[in-house]
Amino acid sequence: MVPHARYGNVRIHADAPTSRLRLSGDVPWRGRTLPCGLAPVRCTSNGKTDVTVSGTRGPRVAIIGCGLGGIAAAVKLKKKGLDFTVFEQSEGPGGTWWDNRYPGCEVDIASHAYSFSFLTYDWTRTHAGQEELQRYAEHVLDRFDVRRHCRFGVRVESATWDEETARYEVRLADGTAEPFEVVISCLGLLSRPRYPDWRGLDRFEGPKFHTARWEHEHDLTGKRVAVVGTGSTASQVVPAIAGKVGQLYVFQRQPGWVLPKGERDFTARERAIFRRLPFVQKIRRLFMFWKFRMVFKGYNPRGRMQRKILRLCHEYLEKTVEDPKLRAQLTPDYPWACKRPVLSTGFYPALNRPNVELVPHAVTRVTPNGIVDATGVEHDIDVLIMATGFETTKFLASLDVRGTGGVSIHDTWKDDPRAFLGITVPGYPNFFMLYGPNTNGGFSVIAQLERQAEVAARTVAEMRRKRFRAVDTRPSATDRWVRWVDGQIGKNTSSSDGGCTNYYHAESGRNVTQWPKPHGEYYLLTKALPFFGFIKVR
Structure with missing residues (x-):
């Protein structure tokens, strides 16, 4: 506190x-x-309520x-x-x-x-x-x-x-x-969910759905799939399906800063400690809030913490993404936390896969069998997944x-x-x-x-x-x-x-x-x- x-x-x-x-x-x-x-x-009533x-x-x-x-x-x-x-x-x-x-x-x-x-x-x-x-x-x-x-x-x-x-x-x-x-x-x-107003979206002949309304009846195995968006939701969906689909196109309107999340299972010993000593869990929780106070200093665009976090983001990108061209496409030109920071351990590695292609352009329209990006290139797909956020x-x-x-x-x-x-x-x-x-x-x-x-x-x-x-x-x-x-x-x-x-x-x-x-x-x-x-x- x-x-x-x-x-x-x-x-x-x-x-x-x-x-x-x-x-x-x-x-x-x-x-x-x-x-x-x-x-x-x-209140205008002079009578008593029955509350x-x-x-x-x-x-x-x-x-x-x-x-x-x-x-x-x-x-x-x-x-x-x-x-x-x-x-x-x-x-x-x-x-x-x-x-x-x-x-x-x-x-x-x-x-x-x-x-x-x-x-x-x-x-x-x-x-x-x-x-x-x-x-x-x-x-x-x-x-x-x-x-x-x-x-x-x-x-x-x-x-x-x-x-x-x-x-x-x-x-x-x-x-x-x-x-x-x-x-x-x-x-x-x-x-x-925020649904985009792309021209021709209603004409797409394959399955199309928002991530918040995922249609589990569709088997993505071997399919050509487009995920539109590279925010927090897309950064979870992409690594989860990349190993299953035949070809995955990831459409990016604007890159975001990414840091690893560091997620893992708690060990049996850790869980036992948290169960038997509840105050340890409370102390851990308070420590996390204190730690965020330090990170929050990065919201100052001219502060030392902003520069430190940007350096960590660049180092993580350099270490994780192999292709220099892809790294350039994934590098934002704005301060950290201008938009919601992405925490993901699997997103960058998934983009290195041979069956995954980053399309660094916005979607302009949809055809019966594909998506046309801002450069006019059409990408043929079987399934369209919209990770386009919320209203x-x-x-x-x-x-x-x-x-x-x-x-x-x-x-x-x-x-x-x-x-x-x-x-x-x-x-x-x-x-x-x-x-x-x-x-x-x-x-x-x-x-x-x-x-x-x-x-x-x-x-x-x-x-x-x-x-x-x-x-x-x-x-x-x-x-x-x-x-x-x-x-x-x-x-x-x-x-x-x-x-x-x-x-x-x-x-x-x-x-x-x-x-x-x-x-x-x-x-x-x-x-x-x-x-x-x-x-x-x-």
């Missing part, structure tokens, strides 16, 4: 228990507090999505004795790890960091694969008795705020609707959220999503997001999700304790937060002028996905911001 974090000209110190965080600097709003910067909403605000029930909460974010929210609410229902459109939990089942699928963050702080787990690999991650999601769900709160195979279409009753009408895909006092969206950043900047795209006055959140954002702490939006009372704008990163997204879940659960618990009917976010708090985040992003390599093509920027030009600091700062800010002055509800 870091000793302090800065928010504007306010210094947040971590030398005291989090319930008594010490602040110094300009704290103009101190002394008037409400959890997570929320202000009261005056139980004492005992163990409190406001009814709808959690939309049962990925790891939804599971985190459910566990936090469960621990506080709150009433909730989890809606999940898939037939099981796991979110992205339920959907993504392509060959070679695994996490590129160490397993002990890509897990919740409140539960140790017997991981078998340093970097867990999809099946183990799915088992982990199931384990947490059952360990905290959350499954009985889940409704699988149920898709939520909309959530509309009713100012008279201080409730959301949550409408499901089957046409039914249910009332909830609080809604927590856990839809995730990687829930909607990361279109937050809540599959959910119609309407707040005060019936205004849609998408009309409020106008292609420029923003939220206080990445969690709440002014004008949308009792509505919370996990994995919202500018919360991606920080090393482990699981740690980020856990903090967001805690903020939401803590606020709902406070609503029950103080008998609040509704809480909302102050626009001034949101504006200040967004200005601060934008200012921090402008200092690192993920800013809009980094020179690369990444998935961070909305049509407005703002980076709307990335958290600009290590996780420690987000941890402290989500602990401390309630102290920045938000009035109590009377």
Whole structure:
């Protein structure tokens, strides 16, 4: 954990228990507090609601999505004795790890960091694969008795705020609707695959599919296969199928910086130590977060760590790729971390195989039997695999959220999503997001999700304790937060002028996905911001 974090000209110190965080600097709003910067909403109804605000029930909460974010929210609410229902459109939990089942699928963050702080787990690999991650999601769900709160195979279409009753009408895909006092969206950043708009794509006669919707019924043995993309997903798919296919074309629009992941199985001795001495696993996890703080210095495009990491990337490329021409095609011309860094031990070696060809050009169109690249060359293929990423900047795209006055959140954002702490939006009372704008990163997204879940659960618990009917976010708090985040992003390599093509920027030009600091700062800010002055509800 870091000793302090800065928010504007306010210094947040971590030398005291989090319930008594010490602040110094300009704290103009101190002394008037409400959890997570929320202000009261005056409901127009004069009658009493039937919401139980004492005992163990409190406001009814709808959690939309049962990925790891939804599971985190459910566990936090469960621990506080709150009433909730989890809606999940898939037939099981796991979110992205339920959907993504392509060959070679695994996490590129160490397993002990890509897990919740409140539960140790017997991981078998340093970097867990999809099946183990799915088992982990199931384990947490059952360990905290959350499954009985889940409704699988149920898709939520909309959530509309009713100012008279201080409730959301949550409408499901089957046409039914249910009332909830609080809604927590856990839809995730990687829930909607991005399909390219190549001319002629619909005319391709062979199998074609996105990696997030892998069609396992197709046997790739001996086939001519195209993988479009060279990001994190493609770097896993390519080595997994290269030994099976007859010919593999890898289409690269822009090269990315690659470092080895160093994945391996834990030894039996290591696993025994982690099981018998859980604190060792916790210490290992904390060490990983500390180590990332050092690596994060590389996000400064002019810093010493940036130069060090670039040197390591060049050395790895030189050592791993044999052909000088291929090495040149794989060398980026922009700073490290301008786009998401790739961690892969198998990607470069796979490109050395005689049946694998890197095509260093974008795809312009598709024919019935092949792909035409930007130079006009057509490549005949049997199977087309799109590793083209996700619609990361279109937050809540599959959910119609309407707040005060019936205004849609998408009309409020106008292609420029923003939220206080990445969690709440002014004008949308009792509505919370996990994995919202500018919360991606920080090393482990699981740690980020856990903090967001805690903020939401803590606020709902406070609503029950103080008998609040509704809480909302102050626009001034949101504006200040967004200005601060934008200012921090402008200092690192993920800013809009980094020179690369990444998935961070909305049509407005703002980076709307990335958290600009290590996780420690987000941890402290989500602990401390309630102290920045938000009035109590009377």
